[in-house]
Amino acid sequence: MNAVIQKYDNRAEQLNTLLCVGLDADPLRIPARFASEQHPQFAFNRWVIDQTAAYAAAFKPNIAFYEGRGTDGLHELKMTVEYLREHHPDVMTICDAKRADISTTNDGYVRAIFDLLGFDAVTLNPYLGGEALRPFLDRQDKVSILLCRTSNPGSGEIQSLTVEGKPVWKIIAERVRDRWNTHGNCMLVMGATYPDELREVRSVVGDMTLLVPGIGTQGGSVEQTVQLGRNRAGRGLIINASRGIIFADDPAEAARQLRDAINACR
Amino acid sequence: MNAVIQKYDNRAEQLNTLLCVGLDADPLRIPARFASEQHPQFAFNRWVIDQTAAYAAAFKPNIAFYEGRGTDGLHELKMTVEYLREHHPDVMTICDAKRADISTTNDGYVRAIFDLLGFDAVTLNPYLGGEALRPFLDRQDKVSILLCRTSNPGSGEIQSLTVEGKPVWKIIAERVRDRWNTHGNCMLVMGATYPDELREVRSVVGDMTLLVPGIGTQGGSVEQTVQLGRNRAGRGLIINASRGIIFADDPAEAARQLRDAINACR
Numbered sequence: 001m002n003a004v005i006q007k008y009d010n011r012a013e014q015l016n017t018l019l020c021v022g023l024d025a026d027p028l029r030i031p032a033r034f035a036s037e038q039h040p041q042f043a044f045n046r047w048v049i050d051q052t053a054a055y056a057a058a059f060k061p062n063i064a065f066y067e068g069r070g071t072d073g074l075h076e077l078k079m080t081v082e083y084l085r086e087h088h089p090d091v092m093t094i095c096d097a098k099r100a101d102i103s104t105t106n107d108g109y110v111r112a113i114f115d116l117l118g119f120d121a122v123t124l125n126p127y128l129g130g131e132a133l134r135p136f137l138d139r140q141d142k143v144s145i146l147l148c149r150t151s152n153p154g155s156g157e158i159q160s161l162t163v164e165g166k167p168v169w170k171i172i173a174e175r176v177r178d179r180w181n182t183h184g185n186c187m188l189v190m191g192a193t194y195p196d197e198l199r200e201v202r203s204v205v206g207d208m209t210l211l212v213p214g215i216g217t218q219g220g221s222v223e224q225t226v227q228l229g230r231n232r233a234g235r236g237l238i239i240n241a242s243r244g245i246i247f248a249d250d251p252a253e254a255a256r257q258l259r260d261a262i263n264a265c266r
Numbered sequence: 267m268n269a270v271i272q273k274y275d276n277r278a279e280q281l282n283t284l285l286c287v288g289l290d291a292d293p294l295r296i297p298a299r300f301a302s303e304q305h306p307q308f309a310f311n312r313w314v315i316d317q318t319a320a321y322a323a324a325f326k327p328n329i330a331f332y333e334g335r336g337t338d339g340l341h342e343l344k345m346t347v348e349y350l351r352e353h354h355p356d357v358m359t360i361c362d363a364k365r366a367d368i369s370t371t372n373d374g375y376v377r378a379i380f381d382l383l384g385f386d387a388v389t390l391n392p393y394l395g396g397e398a399l400r401p402f403l404d405r406q407d408k409v410s411i412l413l414c415r416t417s418n419p420g421s422g423e424i425q426s427l428t429v430e431g432k433p434v435w436k437i438i439a440e441r442v443r444d445r446w447n448t449h450g451n452c453m454l455v456m457g458a459t460y461p462d463e464l465r466e467v468r469s470v471v472g473d474m475t476l477l478v479p480g481i482g483t484q485g486g487s488v489e490q491t492v493q494l495g496r497n498r499a500g501r502g503l504i505i506n507a508s509r510g511i512i513f514a515d516d517p518a519e520a521a522r523q524l525r526d527a528i529n530a531c532r
Binding site: 024062063064065066067068070071074075078096098099100101102103105106107108109111112116125126127128129130131132147150151152153154155156157158159161162163164168171172175 | 329336340369371378382417419
């Protein structure tokens with residue numbers, strides 16, 4: 001089995017949690033006591049990590065929040081991943097970057113995200129096809145997480161177009177299952193805001209792990225996510241929450257409550 | 267008219283060129299005399315720009331080649347855009363980043379690419395729908411270039427899926443025309459490697475400008491690109507060449523020849 005998937009499953013079991021904390025350290029929302037530090041996004045993340053790691057099987061920074069601060073932000077993203085590797089080597093790290101380019105051009109992103117930043121996994125956009133994504137997919141030591149049905153309100157505009165009776169997102173799921181996942185290192189992004197699709201995709205991809213954003217602020221239901229999305233082992237879910245945890249007055253308590261709410265439905 | 271599109275059209279007319287030089291400064295391919303400089307990618311780009319600007323209406327770095335060097339690469343990308351703005355303010359600058367995230371998360375990319383790096387335009391992936399892309403589309407001072415039919419060999423896997431008799435790429439073109447281009451600041455990416463689709467998309471989007479990669483190394487035909495892709499004004503094309511120009515022994519001569527080959531078909 002892929003080492004990253006094994007790592008996630010082990011921690012999920014040991015800590016009894018399916019929670020992923022989204023380190024979306026929006027510079028405009030970081031509390032003032034961090035904003036004045038030399039490395040505000042890193043200082044904030046370190047505090048959030050220390051507060052929430054006991055309840056988290058994965059951490060997922062969205063790189064857009066760091067790129068928006070230029071090279072300073074990217075440096076602090078790197079500091080964040082290094083902090084996680086040093087203090088929590090058993091936690092899965094996901095770079096939410098939604099990347100995709102034509103084949104060899106992806107080499108730059110592969111190097112940036114897997115090697116320089118050191119993430120375990122990356123989110124990818126399927127629009128250019130599996131051939132283009134090979135530089136990611138061929139990294140057998142890492143995990144490629146393909147956007148399938150995203151959590152945003154307008155995601156159906158393209159993803160739900162119907163091809164011979166099937167929505168595009170379902171065809172993506174089938175392609176990943178049949179062609180792209182040759183190294184057993186793929187996962188899918190399925191928004192919690194679309195529970196019917198979450199149930200349906202589970203029947204397409206068997207026990208494959210799903211990264212599920214959209215809980216909390218975006219309106220997705222914990223109960224539906226767990227009951228419709230879990231696999232035969234009662235796991236197979238990486239349930240992400242970002243703003244609802246990291247900007248809570250007490251992130252530890254917010255993470256613990258969400259972990260418990262998830263577990264109450266398993 | 268959008269100021270960036272006006273800028274491109276003006277320069278295309280004044281210099282009599284539809285050529286875009288792709289500044290894909292692959293660190294592994296930069297000539298040795300630049301590789302030893304303090305800022306190798308910038309030093310290489312500056313030389314390429316000085317050699318080719320007389321023949322170019324646009325420059326298009328692909329950001330993956332810079333991210334692959336970490337913050338050093340991104341700093342040199344910024345130096346490159348600043349050099350272009352200072353020495354060639356009339357040339358259009360395109361960041362080939364193929365970005366897309368859910369709505370407000372895109373704010374980070376908007377800030378990074380349009381404001382911090384200072385590009386005139388960005389390439390975007392349509393898979394999340396127009397609602398998600400609004401932070402880009404609503405920048406009326408900039409240009410959003412949507413991936414439609416990409417130049418890679420496997421692009422048809424998803425882009426040519428048929429929805430009610432139409433390929434997905436054509437539906438993207440229609441959505442951009444009818445819904446996403448509300449500010450008149452959109453363009454499409456159409457690979458030169460798919461000439462039939464290039465002809466067909468022209469009939470869908472009227473005189474909209476198309477960014478066409480895939481000439482040269484990738485095998486696209488200059489003649490077909492110009493004859494099938496031009497708009498009623500005989501323009502409406504940004505024809506990109508990267509490796510074939512920047513890694514030529516004489517980039518100026520390679521750019522001049524390609525400009526002339528393009529013009530011979532107009």
